[in-house]
């Protein structure tokens with residue numbers, strides 16, 4: 001086992017759980033879905049009245065799908081603001097018909113609701129307290145709204161423990177693109193073998209961090225199998241709190 005100077009964590013579903021079941025439950029076209037769209041719509045109609053909710057919802061989802069396709073294909077981030085610019089263009093709302101910060105404002109409403117589904121598992125606090133006494137810490141997150149990623153960490157009281165909180169919305173590139181890992185290591189003055197990356201996604205975290213020569217710990221809560229074409233993780237954890245026993249050994 002290597003000894004490490006730094007631990008670099010993925011954010012969502014590694015340090016912070018994203019709980020879909022805590023998102024607002026709404027009725028659309030006769031079906032129940034979990035979505036922030038009703039709350040965003042309420043704000044939207046205060047500026048742009050007259051668009052039925054179903055039409056807004058269709059554009060809301062189209063904008064999301066289009067952003068997701070670009071993210072996956074090009075490994076670049078489409079920010080939440082850009083996604084809402086897309087939504088407004090699909091609704092044929094000219095940008096100059098609304099306040100200039102309207103896309104940002106809609107993104108904030110969406111993120112405020114989404115944040116209510118972001119939970120910090122209590123057992124992660126003692127793990128981070130142990131880690132900060134022994135390692136330099138950082139976060140690399142694929143997320144489309146950097147203030148929300150920082151706010152959710154602030155809520156846990158641990159944000160100051162991380163030297164770097166690197167968010168794809170600010171970097172332009174997304175994991176598994178090597179650039180986001182290399183930039184973080186460079187900012188910390190580390191070479192790849194000095195840091196361990198900890199994340200839950202094989203394609204994004206494990207493939208990405210391995211690709212730049214870092215060791216990785218895979219948080220595999222569902223007992224998934226390692227897949228062909230993805231480098232094997234150096235450690236596998238059934239939950240994040242197991243990291244301590246792996247590294248103390």
Ligand SMILES: [Mg+2]
Pocket residue numbers: 010011012013014199200201
């Ligand atoms: Mg994750």
